[in-house]
Amino acid sequence: GNSVTQMEGPVTLSEEAFLTINCTYTATGYPSLFWYVQYPGEGLQLLLKATKADDKGSNKGFEATYRKETTSFHLEKGSVQVSDSAVYFCALSRFSGGYNKLIFGAGTRLAVHP
Amino acid sequence: NAGVTQTPKFRVLKTGQSMTLLCAQDMNHEYMYWYRQDPGMGLRLIHYSVGEGTTAKGEVPDGYNVSRLKKQNFLLGLESAAPSQTSVYFCASSLGTENTGELFFGEGSRLTVL
Numbered sequence: 457g458n459s460v461t462q463m464e465g466p467v468t469l470s471e472e473a474f475l476t477i478n479c480t481y482t483a484t485g486y487p488s489l490f491w492y493v494q495y496p497g498e499g500l501q502l503l504l505k506a507t508k509a510d511d512k513g514s515n516k517g518f519e520a521t522y523r524k525e526t527t528s529f530h531l532e533k534g535s536v537q538v539s540d541s542a543v544y545f546c547a548l549s550r551f552s553g554g555y556n557k558l559i560f561g562a563g564t565r566l567a568v569h570p
Numbered sequence: 571n572a573g574v575t576q577t578p579k580f581r582v583l584k585t586g587q588s589m590t591l592l593c594a595q596d597m598n599h600e601y602m603y604w605y606r607q608d609p610g611m612g613l614r615l616i617h618y619s620v621g622e623g624t625t626a627k628g629e630v631p632d633g634y635n636v637s638r639l640k641k642q643n644f645l646l647g648l649e650s651a652a653p654s655q656t657s658v659y660f661c662a663s664s665l666g667t668e669n670t671g672e673l674f675f676g677e678g679s680r681l682t683v684l
Contacts, residue, residue, distance in 0.1 A: 460612075488671045499574070499660055499675030500613070545612060549671030555601055555620050556664065556671045560612040 458483045462546050462561035469536055469568050477531040477564045479520075479546035487548040489513075489522055489529040494543045494563070503531075503544070541568045572596050576661050576676035583651045583683045591646040591679050593661030600666030602644040603628075603673065604636060606657040613660065619644055620666070651683045 463478040481489065488507045492500040504513030509524035518533045529546060546561040574595045583589055593602065600621050605613040615628030619638040633655060635647045644663075648655060658680050662673040 490671060497677070499662075499677045500673075501675065502672050505672065555618060557615075558671060558673060562610055562612040 458487070458548060458550055458557075458559050460546050460548055460559055460561035462544075462564050465543075465563075465565040467564060467566045469566070471538055471568055471570050472535045473568075475531070475533040475536045475540075475566070477544055477546075477566070479529045479531065479561060481527050481529065481546075481548050483527075483548055483550065485550070486524070487550050489520070490547040490549065490558070491518070491520055491529070491531050492545040492547060492560075494545065496542070500545060536566070536568045538568050538570055541566055574661055574663055574674050574676040576659075576679050578679060579677065580680050581682070583648075583681065585652060585683060587651050588647070588649050589651065589681075590648075591659055591661075591681075593644045593646070593663075593676060595642055595644075595661075595663040595674070597663060597674065598641070599663035599674070600641075601664045602638065603662045603664075604634070604644065604646045605660045605662065606630065607660060607678070608657050616646065616659075648681075651681075653683045655681065656683045657681060 459482045490505045491503040493503045494500045504515040506513040506522035512521045520531045543563045543565045545563045603618045604616040617636040619625045622641040625636045637645045658678045661676045
């Protein structure tokens, strides 16, 4: 079946540190891959996406590359800020049953300290 | 630009009571979804709708009912609330068949069942 596995949190970093949040997936075929972010008290919002192998999604200094050979979509940022503190969800999308089914990982909480 | 709006934001129920969560979107999206978010489990799909007048079951539909009488509204009902339904509920919407998998989320509704 289709599934997404993320590294467990919380991840605690100092401001300007390098961030990596690991995400691997299991899926048949070639799903689209996403990172969503949830800031405190808010709903999820799309951070970046990639729709085919070797694509790199990027937004707000975050990047993730669709790696088919390792079935991974790790999220990275070179220098985190306090405002990046949030919960990050990796997800895959497959069209099934008449709609695009989005399967989420469990989420990784990031806390950035000054 | 309101996007996806959920009401109420917070609610406390006693076991056996009923309630309805309302979701409204102003983006003319075809697809709408109800998810629940529980610690360590990410988001799980309860029910979804691919158009006005249609609904379908997701991963965890038991104990919930939905209706989509108007394109812009998607209602989630609990007929007889149970403590296991204590959760944060998120509504989301997306485009129709041209959808690339991006969902737009509301801010969430926190439900506590005593």
